[in-house]
Amino acid sequence: MAAxxxxxxxxxxxxxxxxxxxxxxxxAAVTMVAxxxxxxxxxxxxxxxxxxxxxxxxxxxxxxxxxxxxxxGGISDRLxxxxxxxxxxxxxxxxxISVVASGFFxxxxxxxxxxxxxxxxxxxxxxxxxxxxxAKAAAIAASAGTLGVxxxxxxxxVTYAVTANESIIDMFEAGWVPGIMLIVGLCIANVVMCxxxxxxxxxxxxxxxxxxxxxxxxxxxxxxxxxxxGIYSGWFTPTESAAVACVYALIVSCLVFxxxxxxxxxxxxxxxxxxxxxxxxxxxxxxxxxWFMTSENIPAMISNAVMSIFTNRFLILLVMNLLLLFxxxxxxxxxxxxxxxxxxxxxxxxxGVSPIALGLIIIVNTSIGMITPPMAVNLFVAxxxxxxxxxxxxxxxxPYLLLEFGILxxxxxxxxxxxxxx
Amino acid sequence: xxxxxxxxxxTSGQGSNGGASNGASNSDEMLGSASATVRFKVxxxxxxxxxxxxxxxxxxxxxxxxxxxEMTLDIYPxxxxxxxxxxxxxxxxxxxxxxxxxxxxxxxxxxxxxNWSVLDLPYLFKNAEQAYExxxxxVGQKLLAEFDGTGIKALGFWExxxxxxxxxxxxxxxxxxxxGMKIRTMENNVHMATYRxxxxxxxxxxxxxxxxxxxxxxxDGQENPLAIILTAKVYEVQKYISMIDLFYSPCVLMVxxxxxxxxxxxxxxxxxxxxxxxxxxxxxxxxELASTARASMEAEGVVFTDVDQSVWVEATKSVYDDASLxxxxxxxxxxxxxxx
Amino acid sequence: xxxxxxxxxxxxxxxxxxxxxxxxxxxxxxxIGRYSKLYAIxxxxxxxxxxxxxxxxxxxxxxxxNGGHFVVEVVPMIxxxxxxxxxxxxxxxxxxxxxxxxxRYGWMxxxxxxxxxxLSPMMDLPLGMVYLxxxxxxxxxxxxxxxxxxxxxxAKDEKKEGI
Ligand code: NA
Ligand code: NA
Numbered sequence: 001m002a003a004x005x006x007x008x009x010x011x012x013x014x015x016x017x018x019x020x021x022x023x024x025x026x027x028a029a030v031t032m033v034a035x036x037x038x039x040x041x042x043x044x045x046x047x048x049x050x051x052x053x054x055x056x057x058x059x060x061x062x063x064x065x066x067x068x069x070x071x072x073g074g075i076s077d078r079l080x081x082x083x084x085x086x087x088x089x090x091x092x093x094x095x096x097i098s099v100v101a102s103g104f105f106x107x108x109x110x111x112x113x114x115x116x117x118x119x120x121x122x123x124x125x126x127x128x129x130x131x132x133x134x135a136k137a138a139a140i141a142a143s144a145g146t147l148g149v150x151x152x153x154x155x156x157x158v159t160y161a162v163t164a165n166e167s168i169i170d171m172f173e174a175g176w177v178p179g180i181m182l183i184v185g186l187c188i189a190n191v192v193m194c195x196x197x198x199x200x201x202x203x204x205x206x207x208x209x210x211x212x213x214x215x216x217x218x219x220x221x222x223x224x225x226x227x228x229x230g231i232y233s234g235w236f237t238p239t240e241s242a243a244v245a246c247v248y249a250l251i252v253s254c255l256v257f258x259x260x261x262x263x264x265x266x267x268x269x270x271x272x273x274x275x276x277x278x279x280x281x282x283x284x285x286x287x288x289x290x291w292f293m294t295s296e297n298i299p300a301m302i303s304n305a306v307m308s309i310f311t312n313r314f315l316i317l318l319v320m321n322l323l324l325l326f327x328x329x330x331x332x333x334x335x336x337x338x339x340x341x342x343x344x345x346x347x348x349x350x351x352g353v354s355p356i357a358l359g360l361i362i363i364v365n366t367s368i369g370m371i372t373p374p375m376a377v378n379l380f381v382a383x384x385x386x387x388x389x390x391x392x393x394x395x396x397x398x399p400y401l402l403l404e405f406g407i408l409x410x411x412x413x414x415x416x417x418x419x420x421x422x
Numbered sequence: 423x424x425x426x427x428x429x430x431x432x433t434s435g436q437g438s439n440g441g442a443s444n445g446a447s448n449s450d451e452m453l454g455s456a457s458a459t460v461r462f463k464v465x466x467x468x469x470x471x472x473x474x475x476x477x478x479x480x481x482x483x484x485x486x487x488x489x490x491x492e493m494t495l496d497i498y499p500x501x502x503x504x505x506x507x508x509x510x511x512x513x514x515x516x517x518x519x520x521x522x523x524x525x526x527x528x529x530x531x532x533x534x535x536x537n538w539s540v541l542d543l544p545y546l547f548k549n550a551e552q553a554y555e556x557x558x559x560x561v562g563q564k565l566l567a568e569f570d571g572t573g574i575k576a577l578g579f580w581e582x583x584x585x586x587x588x589x590x591x592x593x594x595x596x597x598x599x600x601x602g603m604k605i606r607t608m609e610n611n612v613h614m615a616t617y618r619x620x621x622x623x624x625x626x627x628x629x630x631x632x633x634x635x636x637x638x639x640x641x642d643g644q645e646n647p648l649a650i651i652l653t654a655k656v657y658e659v660q661k662y663i664s665m666i667d668l669f670y671s672p673c674v675l676m677v678x679x680x681x682x683x684x685x686x687x688x689x690x691x692x693x694x695x696x697x698x699x700x701x702x703x704x705x706x707x708x709x710e711l712a713s714t715a716r717a718s719m720e721a722e723g724v725v726f727t728d729v730d731q732s733v734w735v736e737a738t739k740s741v742y743d744d745a746s747l748x749x750x751x752x753x754x755x756x757x758x759x760x761x762x
Numbered sequence: 763x764x765x766x767x768x769x770x771x772x773x774x775x776x777x778x779x780x781x782x783x784x785x786x787x788x789x790x791x792x793x794i795g796r797y798s799k800l801y802a803i804x805x806x807x808x809x810x811x812x813x814x815x816x817x818x819x820x821x822x823x824x825x826x827x828n829g830g831h832f833v834v835e836v837v838p839m840i841x842x843x844x845x846x847x848x849x850x851x852x853x854x855x856x857x858x859x860x861x862x863x864x865x866r867y868g869w870m871x872x873x874x875x876x877x878x879x880x881l882s883p884m885m886d887l888p889l890g891m892v893y894l895x896x897x898x899x900x901x902x903x904x905x906x907x908x909x910x911x912x913x914x915x916x917a918k919d920e921k922k923e924g925i
Contacts, residue, residue, distance in 0.1 A: 017838075018853050019831035026860050043517040045868040045896050050508045052818055053811050055628035058789075061814060065782065110634060153634040161655060162469060163500060168633060168655050234639035236793050237631050243789035266779060270824070273778040276814075277821025278830055284818065294502050295463065295518070297453070338500045342470065373834070380832055391835040507883075515874070530886075533879030572878055602799055609883045614804055623802055626884070 003298045006031040006289075010330075010374075020374050020390070021285040028288045040295070044288040051287035052280050055239060056155065059114035060381065061276035062242030066249050067121015067385060068268045068275075070223070073253020073260040079220035080126045082213050088201035092194030094130060095140045098123040099186045102144035103179070104224075106151035108231040109238040110158075112370045113279070115148030116141055116381040118227075118242070124386050132197045135392035138382035140194070142393065143186060143400035145378045146367040149333070151179035156333045156366060160359040163341045174356050178364050178411045185407045186400070193399065219252050275384035279377070283332075286375055290335045299327055299339040307343065313351035317361075317412050320344060324362060325405065328369020332377070336366050357415060364408050371397050371404075454482050454494025460689065462677065463496050464520035465503035465512070473649055473711050474522050474673065475499045477580060477704020484699040488692035495520070507531070514573030516678050524582050524673040526608055534568050537750035540757065541565075542612035544738040545731075547670045547761060550581070550709065556760050557672055561753065566674075575682040577675040577697045581708040582647050584667035588660040589643030590636065593727045595664070597621055597737040606632060606644040612749075613669065616741050620734075633659060647671060648715040649708060657719045664727045666734050675701070767909065771827055774902075778820050785813040805884040812882070812892050819899025826906035829914070847915060854911040861904030868897030 010027035014020065025044060032040040070076045080097065087093040102119045109115055120141030127137035149156050152172035161168040214221075226248055227241045236244060253260040260268070293299055306323050310316045327336050341362065348358040370378040373394050383393045452470065454461060468474040475497060482495040503509055503518055507527035512518040529539040540546070547553040556562060557579035569576040587594060587605070594600050601621040607613045609626040617624035627635055635641050636659045644656065645668065651657055675697055685693060716726060742749070792806035825831055837849050876890030 013856065014834045015836055016849055016853055017833050017835060018856050019833050021831065022857055022860050025864070026856065029860070029863060039516045041863075041867055042515045042871055043512065045864060045871050045893070046508065046511055046515075046517070047504070049815065049893055049896055050504060052815050055807050055811060056630045058810055058814055061782070061817060062786070062789075065786070108634075110630065153637070155630045158630070158633050162653070165469075165471075167658060169658050231634075231638060231640075235797050237627065237635055237640050239628075239631065240789060240793040243786055244793060246786045247790045269779040269782055270775050273775075273782055273817050273821045274824045274828075274830060277818045278825045278832060280814070280818040281822055281825075282832060291503070294498070335502075338502050383832070389835060390832045511871075511875075514878075515871070527883070530881040530883050530889075531878070536879075536881075604796065604799070609808070611804075611884070618802075623796065623799055624804070625796055625802065626804065626807060628807070 002031055002035045002296050003302065005034050006293070006298070007330075010289075014374055021282040023374070024282070024285045024289040028292045032292060035296075040292065043291055047287035047291045048284045052284045056111060057113075057280065057283070059109070059111060059239045059242045060117050060279065061272065062239070062246055063114055063117035063121055064275050064279075064381070064385065065269070065272040066242060066245040067117060067125075068272050069246065069249040069253055069260065069265075070122055070220075071125040072264060072268050073249060074257045075220045075223060075249055075252055076122045076126055077129075078217040079223060080123060082217035082221065084198070085205065085210065085213055088203070088205075090191070091199050092190045092192070092197070094123060094127045094132070094198055095190035095194040096187045098127075098140050099144045099147070099183055099190060101224075102141075102147045103151055103183045104228060106147040106149070106179070108153075108228055108241075109148055110153045110155035111238070112145050112148035112367060113283075113377045113381045114238065114242070116145030116378045117385070118245075119144060120382050120385050124382065127197070128386060130198055132194070133396075134386040134388040135383075135396045136194075136197075138379070138386035138388055138393045139396035139400055140190065141385065142371050142376075142378040142382035142397060143404065145382070146371060146404060147179060147182055149367045150175060150182055150360075150364055152176065154363065156337055156363050157359065159334060159337050160341060160362060163337060164345055164355050164359060166355050166359060170356055171359055174360055175363070178360055178407070181407050181411060182364075182404065185403055189399065189403050219256060223248060223252075275381075279380045279384050282375070282380055283377060286332055290331050293331065294335060294339060299331065299336070300343060302327070303340055303343045307347060313416075314413070316347060316351055317353070317416075318409075320347070321361065321365060321405075321408060321412060324365035325368065325372065328366055329372045330375050331369075332375065333366040333369070336369070337362060352416070361408070361412055364404075364411065368401065368404050368408065371401060451479070452497040452499065454496055455486055455491060458486060458489075458491055458494035460489070460493040461496055462493070462519040462681075463498060463503070464522065465498040465501075465509045465518055466522045467501045467506055467524075468499060468650075469653055470499045472499070472653055473582075473704060473708040474580070476707045477700050478522060480703035481696050481700025485692065485696035488696050489689065493689060493692065510574065510676065513676050513678050516573070516680065518678075519681055520675070520677045522580060522673055522675050524671055526610055526671075528674070532569075532572050534572055535565075536748070537568070537753055538565060539612055539748065540750050540753045541672065542610055542669065543749065543754075544616045544668050544741055545735045546757065550584075550670070550705075552761050553581075553670050553672065554579075554705070556757050559760065561756050561760070564753075569676070570679075573679050574676045575679045577677060577694075578701050579672045580675060580701050580704045582671035582673050583649055583708055583712050585645050585647055585669045585671055586651070587643060587645045587664045587666050587668070588651060588656060588662065589664075590639070590659065590661050591642060593662050593664070593725060594643075594666075595727055595729050596733055603642040604640075606635065606641045612741070612747050615744055615747060616668065616738055619738055619741050632656070636660060647712065648719075649711040652711075652715040652719055657722060657724050660724065662725050662727060663719070664729055666729055667731060668734065668738070767827075767906075771824060774820055774823055778817055778824070781813045781816050781820075785810050785817075788813075808882055808884040812887070815892065816895055819895040820902075822899050822903040823906050826903045826910055829910055831907075850911055850915070854908055857907050858904050861900050864900045865897040868893065868900070872897065 006027055009030050010023055013023040029044055083097050102115050105115050105119050124137045124141045128134050152175040157171040158168055161171045227245050230236050231241050310319050379393050383390050466474045478497050486494050506523035509521035510531055513521050525541050529536050562579055566576040597620045604623045604625055605617055606627045607617055607624045614624040788806050789810050792803040795801040838846050872890040872893040880889040882889050
């Protein structure tokens, strides 16, 4: 009953075009009242607050700001321009650079939206400049951002490991398999789909040209060195690295390249505030919605109902994936892992899927969930960066979504078909 | 127990299972009997098999028994309903009926409860028995009564445990070994001041970043009760544990005041007795877990260091004189009367 | 009226930018301090978190002014212009209704916290003041959302809305 009202109201409001964040809020509030739980209403503002009163989310506004400074201040052009030159024979190279860079960033950061903000913030403006449609650029950045939690370290993996009583280190090590599958798959897809935007460049550049471009890009190249190296060597946390990135980008853009006059800089800050606000507002509003679902045990009820129908193990795995994908459309990672793991774990063990493999199936699913509308943080961050509509990005994300789901099914079934245990 | 935020550590917002049991618990074990008509939603930050939850399950059983199946608890582990500070707000506003939270967020909850910070002092209790004596006695009753009128009825002191220190570089036996090390602590003024007094650099990193921070040496170590170090799997990235028992960390069972006052005398009697039984069970489970945790982690190759605690007691004495921490001296004196 | 709104937006912009600059500086300086072991800023994380809350809830107003919220745009694709306009009025009413609800409950929560004297753990800020950002931010957002709807209803040439 509660689930019916909740989703009914949500879909109706989404359909008529109420801002997504407010749809989530109204759906939660209306369902609270309709199910006779008026005392819950105070949870709406409190959940909204605690959701954004969160240190790990801080990387999002910071990297959005760093990306904007780098784009406007000439760092991104030099940085990416250099890699473009190196990869000039690779069609779709800008998109591939985004994927591989997201993989590298994913190897230090445990969060998806931070990955989109950090890498998309640098690569997407350059893609748009090169003629990629903004929605396409956003889809590329958003899909590459799913590597953030699949490649270890990963906050959701920690959550799963402690919920399922598995080793965190084992989860991290196993994460490389689907992570690399996703990197390879996304790169191939991008070479195929993006060859028309940056095709093979057969110009033979003299060695001097490389040297000049390298010299030109040197300070820009230090940026990833500082961010990645700084975290690897323990100088700072991923969140702190975002603040360091902002300061470094400011110094280089304003004082060295001199491409960011104060007036332009002020505009960069305002844009970053507004982009952060619209993204984090949705994140904030998803909290009362998720809290109500948790409090009424809705995900557990749906999971139990759906999973109890099937007995064939291939079907069980397929349905498990579809169920997770469905929940991923509405809930964020943490809630899904906490609520669904206790139900899926005994089932998975019964059909011979190891808890670690199940964990990765859940992690990859929830990561894909961040590109499935309506609750799709990666898409929000990416469309904020690319200044394009969520509808347009949603269309462009479809091939990536199908690809990632295909890779997920490969990852789910190959071990079973070949009798490999993960 | 941990401070205030959802995943802040301490009682491990991320939660975890106790080492013994295999796999996550089924949600059926968390929800009370379906036929019960008076249901209390109780939230906590530990995992399904953590000591908090096991104690609550005992209370659930007793409550159903004492009320002849009329009343029960629905347990929400793993911070599913929010972090500790959030849950206290929820209980006081009636959006959830009950919570079991550590004392970390209590001093800032309300001006009426600000003197709870006395419980954050280092080496306040020599052992658990002493802590029980104080907390179950007059001082404890006085502290619990300070919640009256805030929307929360505080029912009694359960247990998180003594907090010990982990790191990945060396065996720490004396405060001198700790000098200059970056230690992740709770977001708590008294705790941070204590670590500074010991010569360390306290830092309140978010729990979500703890694992990569410990692996990449952004911080050198962290501190938590053994039960949490085991069940939240912190030991996987830490080689050394020093048994400094620096802080005793209790936790408190809370229920919405209006709901509690609205119970019939009979119901309240059953509820109080079940809560008391849950408390006794939880303390026992906590003690058991603390003693088995060491063996389980030693089996995994973690090196334990037994320290001369008197050196540490001496080194942290000046924290008691730090006026900026706003410790209630009268209350401290009353506690000292019991602890000597 | 328009001049007042523009001026007010400029003011909010300046506040947001100031908070963001402070947030970057505080976290950067604290990071350097922890790395160098020279000094520690215990309150940096809390300060940055509350700054982020402020940026989000004040930034919403600016987003409303340019129609910058995330929406699912099915209606403009399948309905004629007049219906689209009518629906945009309904949507605005829904946004305003939600804002009224949130201002009421947000105020209830904030004033409750102010009364009980709830403080932030590190900086001892009255937490009710920080919570106030939610009703204030969402209230302003709704006002500017409504103005934006009225403006686009009156505008002759229809611009495409939403990011
Ligand atoms: Na990662
Ligand atoms: Na989604």
